[in-house]
Amino acid sequence: MKVKFPTKELKAWLKGRKSWNHNEWLALLTDLRTKSYSALTDNQAGRDSIGKFLEANRSK
Numbered sequence: 001m002k003v004k005f006p007t008k009e010l011k012a013w014l015k016g017r018k019s020w021n022h023n024e025w026l027a028l029l030t031d032l033r034t035k036s037y038s039a040l041t042d043n044q045a046g047r048d049s050i051g052k053f054l055e056a057n058r059s060k
Contacts, residue, residue: 003037003046009031010054010057019058
């Protein structure tokens, strides 16, 4: 089953953020897990895809 990517949630999380620390990253993953995105948060490939999205879309 293909998991929908949490684009809306990640864009909302990024709003006003230029950077984040490790604890903020872990909190984001926990939040996404509670919103049924564990198929992405619970493996390295999924976390990498979330990280790539954040890096590509953060405020420069």
